[in-house]
Amino acid sequence: MDSSCYFDFQAATPVPTDVVNAIYLSLKEDWGDTSSKSKYGVKAKETIDRGRKSVSKLLNCTPEDIVFTSCASEGNNTVFNSVLKYWNNYTKTTGVKGENPHFVISEIEHPSVIETVLKMENEKLITVSFLSVQQSGVVDVLSVEDHLNMYKNTVIVSVMLANNETGMINDVKSLATLIKRFNLNNRTNKKGCPILVHTDAAQAIGKMHVDVQSIGVDFLTISGKKMYGPSIGALYIKSPIKITPIYPLIYGAGQEAGLRSGAENVPMIAGLSLACDMAMQGIYRDLDHYDTLTKHFLHIMETKNPHKDVFEIQFNGEFTGGQKVTPNVVNFSLKLLDKMQIPMVDELLATDLAQKLSERGICIGKRSACYPGRPSPILSAMGVTRDCLKLTLRFSVGRETCIGDVERFVDAYWDMINDICFNTKQISYIGRIFGWNV
Amino acid sequence: MDSSCYFDFQAATPVPTDVVNAIYLSLKEDWGDTSSKSKYGVKAKETIDRGRKSVSKLLNCTPEDIVFTSCASEGNNTVFNSVLKYWNNYTKTTGVKGENPHFVISEIEHPSVIETVLKMENEKLITVSFLSVQQSGVVDVLSVEDHLNMYKNTVIVSVMLANNETGMINDVKSLATLIKRFNLNNRTNKKGCPILVHTDAAQAIGKMHVDVQSIGVDFLTISGKKMYGPSIGALYIKSPIKITPIYPLIYGAGQEAGLRSGAENVPMIAGLSLACDMAMQGIYRDLDHYDTLTKHFLHIMETKNPHKDVFEIQFNGEFTGGQKVTPNVVNFSLKLLDKMQIPMVDELLATDLAQKLSERGICIGKRSACYPGRPSPILSAMGVTRDCLKLTLRFSVGRETCIGDVERFVDAYWDMINDICFNTKQISYIGRIFGWNV
Known part of the structure; x- marks a missing residue:
């Protein structure tokens, strides 16, 4: 074959020769610890900075909005774990008591969304509603309003951008607009915890234009493996901490501006960087x-x-x-x-x-x-x-x-x-x- | 320079040419999805299996005891998050109520241990005790008994194998023996939740013999980056689920026998595999x-x-x-x-x-x-x-x-x-x- x-x-894209070569070079030259002053450490830091710029350029955001993760699954897990903590902290600070936070996801999400959320529901930490799919194959994003009215403590709505089985594109932009309007009308002036919008764009990057400003989401997950890049992921967070609350999934020495600890996978970042440049140009x-x-x-x-x-x-x-x-x-x-x-x-x-x-x-x-x-x-x-x-x-x-x-x-x-x-x-x-x- | x-x-070791070449080859040939029947998927699966064998051979355990993680920090975070869930499930199943679980770590652990545990303490999920360091530079492992007697609900004790700053080796073997005896005398016949022992061996592999059977721990963390390998980690778990309770940090499509979801980083596993073989032979x-x-x-x-x-x-x-x-x-x-x-x-x-x-x-x-x-x-x-x-x-x-x-x-x-x-x-x-x- x-x-x-x-x-x-x-399911998976090959890694283009140029990307393979970029990874090869990085393995040879960028092996130093990023906090080290050796040329190997300095070069590693430069590679990470360049990678962050490439991803942010592709998505039309600032480099500070990008956090590298080991894979899209880690990105998705990070979002839902973070949002749960966000709710817990919100209730602690405001003294609001009572019910679990409410998550809304579509019924066709990737298992790293569905399983994560179901496990939390199973542990009685959250309540979940599912957005159904219309006969056309797209998620009925407007039906989210029914759920928002039914539950008063929705914290996140997550709908994948492009479906892996059919390629059907969901109208995440309308969803984000709707949520923005809802937040404006219902969640300002300490009337409640604003709802965040997440989209898993693993199957969308390189197969459609993805512009986070235009879509208007708070979180967006990407995967190198599905876009002619290597095994690595990245998470877009709209102005982390400053605008969008975010809590790390992995704690430690504070890499990735404290948002994702752990030794950075510099060679794979080098590869993703080039894969993003190629996706953008091509x-x-x-x-x-x-x-x-x-x-x-x-x-x-x-x-x-x-x-x-x-x-x-x-x-x-x-x-x-x-x-x-x-x-x-x-x-x-x-x-x-x-x-x-x-x-x-x-x-x-x-x-x-x-x-x-x-x-x-x-x-x-x-x-x-x-x-x-x-x-x-x-x-x-x-x-x-x-x-x-x-x-x-x-x-x-x-x-x-x-x-x-x-x-x-x-x-x-x-x-x-x-x-x-x-x-x-x-x-x-x-x-x-x-x-x-x- | x-x-x-x-x-x-x-701080970091260079990646040897042979390891770089193994990664290069894997990038070219193993890019398929591991669940796919394409030759690229089949080869990817073979590479992962070979990698698991190499790590297990180096540590003297069975391949089923090894779970690949993106880095040592993820491995350490997995252990502490898992143990917290283990306690919560234990109290739920047995009806034992009351206090938070008690964790014991040494005061010289890596931040991915210290910060993870402190964050949990901060959120009032656990109680923590620290083992101090003797003037010789080694952790006073025997003093753990004082903590075990003071708290009745210790769930985990974690002491790094070799210290990153001094290279001092801690007597984790004696610690594990002591805990094993303690469990036998105090925690059998449903008298309580057995205590698990973890060691972060990131700085030990390749610099001393590490045999998990001989040390007798339940969890051991390794890092490719510190042992002439690439950016990837692995976690030893003594007979996961069958003997040692373990809950994933990342949920999703169920890779790594359901213990760590997310696309496997096959090329880095190929590199770690060879790095382990080289560490063992050399x-x-x-x-x-x-x-x-x-x-x-x-x-x-x-x-x-x-x-x-x-x-x-x-x-x-x-x-x-x-x-x-x-x-x-x-x-x-x-x-x-x-x-x-x-x-x-x-x-x-x-x-x-x-x-x-x-x-x-x-x-x-x-x-x-x-x-x-x-x-x-x-x-x-x-x-x-x-x-x-x-x-x-x-x-x-x-x-x-x-x-x-x-x-x-x-x-x-x-x-x-x-x-x-x-x-x-x-x-x-x-x-x-x-x-x-x-």
Whole structure:
């Protein structure tokens, strides 16, 4: 398998040679302790400063708003742990007593959001409400008002920017505007603890424009691994402490302006720095490229369908133009129009299509790896039927993918479906009886 | 400045070329998601498995006992947060009510231990006792019994294995034995919550034999950055969950057997893996090498002293043989025998010697960078006087250091002291009057 057979860029992106080389150089030269006066320490500090600038430039904020974390999961955990402390301190200082703080998250968040919040609920530290997903696949952000009216002590609302399974983009900007207005009307003059807005943008960076000023959130999580960078994360915090209250998850020698202690991962910061610069410079080219590829994919998946009377490809998401979905990903299901015409229909429904394709040397995401053993909440909400869910794949392209790769994938896909459904060896006898043309 | 002028290996070690290359290769090949079936994902999983084996081999435990963390600080934070939850769950399950859990730590722990614990105490979640340091520089581990008798709800005792400022080795083995006996006599048959023992071994790995079976601790923290590895940490947990209760600090998609969620830093694990193999294979050679260098240093620092009637070098630690100190580090102070004979004594006491040496291209640790603005607790306990504290340096050698480097350091050191104390330009007039031979 080489990268031309890889269609799972939504799960992980390769690290470009230039980024690898930046990390290599940093490993060689920036190994000193950042508090040391040795050239190795001084260079390490410079690399961190440069990295912070690159991330802040990409997100359109100041470098002071960026805290490096080991991964997006740490970033998300930091936000929810911090907000819980913020509430506890608020109640201590103001003498407000009583109920637990109330968190609102969408039902399609990454496990590092869902599990963190559920664990807190389980420990009876918080109350949680979930924002549901509309049939279109986007989170019903405006329904947050119902929750704010029902609970008087909401502290945070968190909705991911782009969904990992479908690429559907949520209207976090409207959510943030709504919360800002709510805070203004209800939470000023010590009338209550203002509500903060968080978005997990791990799947959005590099696949859409992300401008924290324009979106208007208080926290935003990014992941190097999903944006042609290395294993490292960063957390945007709108003017930490000065405007946005923040408490560290990891305490210690006070690195990252006291917001995240622990030896900085300087080489990975060097890599993320370059990955951000590349994402910023190449965003138009990348988006165009992804758009061309996935449009072609949508087209030929239909035209190359060998049994249009038997199968239909159902694309799970809105592909009607405009930026409703990140252009690098297409979530699709094989819909069976006429089961009677498929001799091996039971075998088809029992087949793990991603596994079957991997046997043909093709790597594709079956679904998000994040919900093992659970049905995908977003696809269920979008009305993907039980049968269709089994036959759903997540096709995603990257900078390296070319039109030829897409065509080879589509050919291999239909070839495989044909093989499973009309396996001549198994059905030759029955086939001859029924006169199937396989 | 090149590495022959670097004597701050205690703060950070360079990353050896082989380790850099291992990381480089992993960046190129192991970038897939570990749950993916692509070759990039499969290779990533293999690299993690190999890394876990290497760490466990070095520490003499099973791979299942190792959890990768982003750094030693995260490892330490994980332990204390976990133990707090362990107590809370214990009281919930048993119906035991009342007081906060009691933590015992030494007064010379790394900030990622001290700050974490103090923050919890500040939030009135725990009670803390500190083990003091004896004049010899080692923690008085046996005094833990007084604390255990005074508080009935001790949950954890944490003492670092080797101290970062002096290299003094603490008798964690005796501490663990004592706690084990105490648990056996006092905490079995539901008589109470057993006490766990943690040691921060960040400064010990690669500088002494570390065998978790022999030491007998429940938790042990390691840091790649201090042992010729990259920026990554690992936490030893004695049979996690099965024997030792453990709760994650970071929740999410359940990586690291559910004990530490978040995308694994595969390339850094590849580097740590090789660093562990190298530390294991080379430990005898390294220790011998360090021993030779520091013995020579101790010797020539005295013999090359140009004013034996004026100065004395005070070595802060026990260097009487046996493994009481890690052999790569010597903490030493310039002791003034006769201030009257030093014309520029005030300037000397006002000088930052490490800074002054860095102007001469030499990098050395003034003291641990971990206690900015605070007096070093270990040196104070060892009776280093106020004047001496100001004139204290931490000399540490590495694999790259040779005898010639040590000699050049000692020459430069005395040359600098001479310059400051008997600065001919400034004292030529006074000197002539008093007849000083400068």
